[in-house]
């Protein structure tokens with residue numbers, strides 16, 4: 001089906017983005033910054049007790065950083081380059097967490113020298129590096145989590161450690177003169193099963209208790225990560241339902257007095273605010289009797305749509321054209337056969353579509369511009385406008 005605009009955007013806002021897009025050469029992303037502001041307000045309203053650390057990688061545009069900084073957000077940073085970007089917008093280092101568990105010693109030092117005092121880790125070698133390069137800092141240990149099957153873009157295996165190792169690391173942190181501060185996890189991006197937070201929070205609770213009872217270490221913080229949804233073809237629960245359930249899980253395990261709670265939203269903060277505007281370059285069939293078209297666009301896997309890898313994220317694809325629908329394979333413009341967005345999952349699109357028509361990719365504000373290649377086949381990086 002062609003998506004209904006109203007299911008994804010306030011119609012007035014969508015019309016404004018479309019007007020803005022008129023006459024501009026495709027492809028490009030348009031982000032309605034007011035939607036990002038609304039998402040931030042909705043999240044902080046739904047989790048009034050939590051501190052937000054925006055995951056900058058989702059969309060590192062200065063416009064996003066400025067808007068979220070003005071609203072009081074903190075920032076989850078993965079590299080010295082993201083750090084420079086955020087500090088250059090006037091954000092104080094006390095609002096930054098170095099959330100990447102994979103880091104060079106000299107980069108830890110760079111963060112420390114600029115005033116960052118909150119670090120994630122999941123291994124002994126990294127922890128020892130932090131103790132040397134960022135002495136006295138607060139440490140939180142990232143746990144491995146389940147939930148790969150129900151996350152559209154899983155982030156597990158590569159990050160986090162088992163609870164036993166988390167215990168060891170937090171004790172070692174204390175012995176190395178660091179502050180054992182808390183625990184974190186990420187249940188996988190675009191996580192559709194809210195229950196996985198329950199299992200993760202239960203693991204956290206066990207570690208809090210063990211450290212308190214056996215080692216006299218009082219952890220102060222739980223970082224619940226990202227995983228909150230944007231609106232794609234496969235719908236999810238509303239953010240308010242995530243918040244109600246997760247809040248209930250927290251109170252079940254920790255009672256009335258919760259530790260400090262951190263959220264690290266990326267996708268849910270900026271995803272719904274974007275529309276990627278593309279143009280059809282070519283329509284073809286591979287045989288005289290083929291029952292489906294190949295529709296080639298001026299945007300593809302290498303120009304912002306990398307999350308179509310494995311057809312993981314299914315963006316709603318919209319056209320103004322109407323009429324009888326027929327399945328199509330959607331592919332990008334480059335000379336790489338991996339540059340096919342959807343082949344197994346066939347998008348039904350109108351037979352009236354013609355070369356030069358525009359296709360609008362909904363909910364593309366997250367993980368598009370930041371993933372775009374810089375010059376594969378000479379195509380420039382994805383342009384973006386913030387209105």
Ligand SMILES: *Cc1c(COP(=O)(O)O)cnc(C)c1O
Pocket residue numbers: 055057058076099100186188189190225226227228264265266267268
């Ligand atoms: C990518 C990432 C996030 C953001 O996740 P979303 O699912 O996009 O909200 C949060 N925390 C960490 C450590 C990440 O790597």
